[in-house]
Amino acid sequence: MVKATMITKDRKPVAERGGWIRNRIKPEQIEKYLDQGREFIDVPAIEQALAANAKPDPKRVREILAKALAIETLTPDETACLLHVQDPALLAEMRQTAAAVKVKVYDNRIVTFAPLYLSNLCVNDCLYCGFRCSNTEESRRILSLDEVQREVEVLAGQIGHKRLILVYGEHPKSGIDYIASTLRTIMDVKVKTRRGWGQIRRCNVNAAPMSVEELRVLNEAGIGTFQVFQETYHRPTYEKLHPRHTIKGNYLWRLYSMHRAMEAGVDDVGLGVLFGLYDWKFEVMSLLYHAIELEKRFGIGPHTISFPRLEPAHNTPFVQNLQYAVSDEDFKRLVTVIRLAVPYTGMILTARENAQLRREILPLGCTQTDASTRIGIGAYADQLDGAQRGEIQQFLLGDTRSLDDVVRELAEAGSITSFCTAGYRCGRTGQKIMKLLRSGKEGQFCKLNAVITFREWLDDFASPETMAAGEKVLAREIAQVKQQMPEVFETFMSYYEKTRTGERDLYF
Numbered sequence: 001m002v003k004a005t006m007i008t009k010d011r012k013p014v015a016e017r018g019g020w021i022r023n024r025i026k027p028e029q030i031e032k033y034l035d036q037g038r039e040f041i042d043v044p045a046i047e048q049a050l051a052a053n054a055k056p057d058p059k060r061v062r063e064i065l066a067k068a069l070a071i072e073t074l075t076p077d078e079t080a081c082l083l084h085v086q087d088p089a090l091l092a093e094m095r096q097t098a099a100a101v102k103v104k105v106y107d108n109r110i111v112t113f114a115p116l117y118l119s120n121l122c123v124n125d126c127l128y129c130g131f132r133c134s135n136t137e138e139s140r141r142i143l144s145l146d147e148v149q150r151e152v153e154v155l156a157g158q159i160g161h162k163r164l165i166l167v168y169g170e171h172p173k174s175g176i177d178y179i180a181s182t183l184r185t186i187m188d189v190k191v192k193t194r195r196g197w198g199q200i201r202r203c204n205v206n207a208a209p210m211s212v213e214e215l216r217v218l219n220e221a222g223i224g225t226f227q228v229f230q231e232t233y234h235r236p237t238y239e240k241l242h243p244r245h246t247i248k249g250n251y252l253w254r255l256y257s258m259h260r261a262m263e264a265g266v267d268d269v270g271l272g273v274l275f276g277l278y279d280w281k282f283e284v285m286s287l288l289y290h291a292i293e294l295e296k297r298f299g300i301g302p303h304t305i306s307f308p309r310l311e312p313a314h315n316t317p318f319v320q321n322l323q324y325a326v327s328d329e330d331f332k333r334l335v336t337v338i339r340l341a342v343p344y345t346g347m348i349l350t351a352r353e354n355a356q357l358r359r360e361i362l363p364l365g366c367t368q369t370d371a372s373t374r375i376g377i378g379a380y381a382d383q384l385d386g387a388q389r390g391e392i393q394q395f396l397l398g399d400t401r402s403l404d405d406v407v408r409e410l411a412e413a414g415s416i417t418s419f420c421t422a423g424y425r426c427g428r429t430g431q432k433i434m435k436l437l438r439s440g441k442e443g444q445f446c447k448l449n450a451v452i453t454f455r456e457w458l459d460d461f462a463s464p465e466t467m468a469a470g471e472k473v474l475a476r477e478i479a480q481v482k483q484q485m486p487e488v489f490e491t492f493m494s495y496y497e498k499t500r501t502g503e504r505d506l507y508f
């Protein structure tokens, strides 16, 4: 076991760290993917598509909406057209179609997760981030494996999460060995609960870009989705915000991180943009280009797309005066367009946004959201009251409501919170899941597993009010299973009843 460590200063000699930094990037693992030396983000083509579609024709917009509803990826021209819609009535049609696309692919399910920040040590110097190495007011810490275990005991034993996104700064102390051993530690924790036991069953990872060799290690360790956000696809902006001498200063190393993941066998990948750094229309177009590139090259598009918006961060002046700040209205538009442009993908809305905005944005097609969120290092075990502490956080959250509150609100709005993690454990990943999602068939497995895992969660963690709201949802879902899938109903009910008596982790 790694011993508990509170780290305020990184004592490694600078020269030694310099060597580590220089050797991170493997140029040959970028160059092999370039197309005659060119990257796949075609800036002139994006700008041309945006200019050519600045005045969208309503008839064409409706044809594009029909295509999205048939779960087909839109072209750059079609996406540019949607990005320019201003007419309130047409915008309302777009929002309705986005909601319909989500229901067609994912039904009324919302998946919940929690971020777990393991270390805020970082050698990079991203201007917008509280963890940047030049932020001398950040109190640095990397969790020991014992501390990781304590975090998970709270997450899986008290709150009831089954799914985490593990977040790491980039630093020799939190390299691939640390990431793999924390992942294994987390998956091994089992905690007694009210009626059964709790456990994290899926760990997604948000970390710096890695080499193919490191990604193979991550795959072996049992990663779920590998997320790397490009932050901005606009290279001049990227270069301004990420100093050249840092690892993150290499735009192409980051841009091709998902190609390397696919090569290493990690076929669930998550894309994202940090909105507020550059023009949001350009960024949405670039996300589409990235999705199309992955589909074309590997036959698999992004499992998820994230759209974090810049938030204030401790001692981080850059975020106080943003040239490209995205308004709430534009944020809703961009979420709607992403849903329509890449109709099969999961979409993640985070607690960066406040509760009211989350209520408005979730129905635009989001599939996943976090709750009971803490992002300070060690904060689940240490900050049970949910207070935020800027000096150990990457940024400040907009919504710290409990999972119980979020589940109840979703239930009252007619959604079922799914704690299902069966997909990747049954090999439904990559191309297989893409086909199932496009055909609407994934929905069948998911519906059954959503009911069973929701039963588990209610029995183990729900407050009386949430239990009451949840029972109504379950009664309706069970009636639908009986009607829509009579052939599996008997087996399904046997799983359901076993779950009621305390058996856990039953899935289709």
Ligand code: SAM
Residues within 6 Å of the ligand: 128, 129, 130, 167, 168, 169, 170, 206, 207, 208, 209, 228, 229, 231, 273, 274, 308, 309, 310, 311, 312, 313, 319, 352, 394, 395
């Ligand atoms: N260090 C790794 C990296 O940069 O890829 C791991 C991810 S970082 C800890 C998680 C993400 O948080 C970043 O990719 C960025 O998009 C987002 N982020 C950074 N600063 C932020 C801020 N001030 N507000 C909102 N999100 C921020």
Ligand code: SF4
Residues within 6 Å of the ligand: 122, 123, 124, 125, 126, 129, 130, 131, 132, 133, 168, 169, 170, 208, 248
């Ligand atoms: Fe480090 Fe990531 Fe923050 Fe950049 S965004 S300073 S790489 S933790």
